[in-house]
Each structure stands twice: as structure tokens, then as C-alpha cells.
Amino acid sequence: MHDSTNNKAVFFDRDGIINHRKIGDYVSSVEEFIIIPEFFDLFREITSLGFITILVTNQQGIGKGLMSIYDLRIIHHHLQSELLRNTGAMFDDIRFCGSLSSENDFRRKPEPGMILEAAQQWKIDLQSSFIIGDMQSDIIAGNKAGVQTIFVGNPSDLTEVKPDFCFNSHIELIQSVLSVFTL
Numbered sequence: 001m002h003d004s005t006n007n008k009a010v011f012f013d014r015d016g017i018i019n020h021r022k023i024g025d026y027v028s029s030v031e032e033f034i035i036i037p038e039f040f041d042l043f044r045e046i047t048s049l050g051f052i053t054i055l056v057t058n059q060q061g062i063g064k065g066l067m068s069i070y071d072l073r074i075i076h077h078h079l080q081s082e083l084l085r086n087t088g089a090m091f092d093d094i095r096f097c098g099s100l101s102s103e104n105d106f107r108r109k110p111e112p113g114m115i116l117e118a119a120q121q122w123k124i125d126l127q128s129s130f131i132i133g134d135m136q137s138d139i140i141a142g143n144k145a146g147v148q149t150i151f152v153g154n155p156s157d158l159t160e161v162k163p164d165f166c167f168n169s170h171i172e173l174i175q176s177v178l179s180v181f182t183l
């Protein structure tokens, strides 16, 4: 399906972009995984533009022993079936890093490892690809990987970096999808 060498992708952060963040805690069950309703519209728009879609998520709760990889797979299986039911599409790839922040893992955002390994596997042209995130660490990881960066959240959270695109809400991004992704 995606066999050319210049595939374009959108990398998605998870908590805060796909589902509501649990402040100060980890989402460790399907019951706690509440998908943001506007995400379905965003995902539908982006997949209709021909992007490969890849989830890249830090899940330190695994390293802390608060949930297992099996728990995480159940949540992501639920996500995929909800996406399919609501949009007719699913993520092409889901990657996670369960390391602790203290481990300085190159795969853990703000490092770009997860993006770079997926780019190699999917033959992705990074310059024509994007990351969407709600934290500064997503933007830094995107910059290090060489993708265009889209921030959705409170701009005052950005103290060190300036994303290529900045939106206060999912709705604002959805309204700008064509101008952002079809440049």
C-alpha cells in the first residue's frame, strides 16, 4: 500500500491529543481512556489527505510498574476499534516508550528515537511529515527528527521552543487542516 520512498506521515502524541490527559496520573485502563470527540474529525481529515498515521507515546507508567505492556495493548486495541468504527480508518503504526525519564532513552520524547525508527521502517520523508502534540517535549522531538511541528494546547506551556503551527484547540486545528497539511 505504502511502497514509495517518499511517504508522508503524521505522528500523533496520545495523551492530550487523542484522549483526555489524567493530570498527575497515568491512563492504565480502557475505562480511563476517554477519547476527545473532536479527535475523530481530525483523524478523518488527515487520513483522507493520504498521510500515514503513527502514534508515538511515552508511557512511563510501564517503567514504574503501574501498568503492563498487556494493559497498554488492550487500550490501543480499543482505540483502533473506536477509530475504525467512527472514521473508517486506524493508525498504521503504534509505538510507545515505557522507559523512565531518568533512563534517558533515545526513544523517549523529547528524544526523536520513536519517530526515526518508524520513518526508517515506513520509508517516510521527514521534511514533508508532521508531529501533533500538546507538550513541549513533542515539539522538541519533532524538531530533532526534522518534521514540521504542530502544537495544540496552551501556548504559555512553550518556554523553550516555537512550533511551526500553534493552535489553542482541536477545533482550531481542524479548521486549518487544509492550509497546514496541503502546503
Ligand SMILES: [Mg+2]
Pocket (backbone or CB within 6 Å): 013, 014, 015, 016, 017, 133, 134, 135
Ligand atoms: Mg501529550
